[in-house]
Amino acid sequence: MTGSSPLDSAAPDPRDRLADANRAYVEHFDGVDAAKRPNAHVFVLTCMDARIDPLRLLGLGLGEAHVMRNAGGRVSDDAVRSLVLSSTLLGTRHVLVIHHTDCGLGSTSDDELRDQLRERGIDVGNLWTGAFGDLERSVLDDVETLRSHPLVGGRVTVTGHIYDVHTGRLQPVGADSGVEADADDGADRDDATG
Numbered sequence: 001m002t003g004s005s006p007l008d009s010a011a012p013d014p015r016d017r018l019a020d021a022n023r024a025y026v027e028h029f030d031g032v033d034a035a036k037r038p039n040a041h042v043f044v045l046t047c048m049d050a051r052i053d054p055l056r057l058l059g060l061g062l063g064e065a066h067v068m069r070n071a072g073g074r075v076s077d078d079a080v081r082s083l084v085l086s087s088t089l090l091g092t093r094h095v096l097v098i099h100h101t102d103c104g105l106g107s108t109s110d111d112e113l114r115d116q117l118r119e120r121g122i123d124v125g126n127l128w129t130g131a132f133g134d135l136e137r138s139v140l141d142d143v144e145t146l147r148s149h150p151l152v153g154g155r156v157t158v159t160g161h162i163y164d165v166h167t168g169r170l171q172p173v174g175a176d177s178g179v180e181a182d183a184d185d186g187a188d189r190d191d192a193t194g
């Protein structure tokens with residue numbers, strides 16, 4: 001969440017570097033046998049913040065988890081859509097909602113963020129920005145939203161966490177274990193998407 005434009009002429013274009021990096025990645029690619037159905041049965045919902053490496057901070061690799069990212073790591077319609085497909089068709093059972101310190105959406109409000117956009121010539125009307133005033137509260141709210149969602153709740157465990165971008169530490173939020181229901185292992189479910 002910064003004010004710089006992608007068209008800002010002062011910003012160097014990274015695309016050549018990215019293409020070079022991908023060529024090197026292909027040379028050493030070791031994901032050919034990675035599972036399509038995440039074999040840790042984990043679904044992570046977290047922020048798009050550039051300082052978060054969701055798989056690495058959890059010790060996960062290719063084929064182990066689904067990762068859904070958006071501004072703030074908030075429960076959006078698309079997060080729900082993805083989680084429904086993930087948990088129903090691809091066997092994920094454990095949802096980690098991870099918000100983080102120093103988030104661009106934290107300590108602000110929808111109105112403030114909309115005003116900032118308007119000052120830059122973008123009128124977003126009543127768009128929900130996902131802004132939150134209290135970090136712990138935002139985690140608890142999103143955990144509760146998922147647990148009580150008719151298409152999600154009861155089939156997965158949902159736990160909330162705060163990631164500290166300055167230490168790398170993940171702290172649980174909320175007192176209970178987050179276990180919602182004794183979900184089966186999904187071993188006989190048909191593969192469909194992913």
Ligand SMILES: [Zn+2]
Nearest residue numbers: 047049103104
């Ligand atoms: Zn963030």
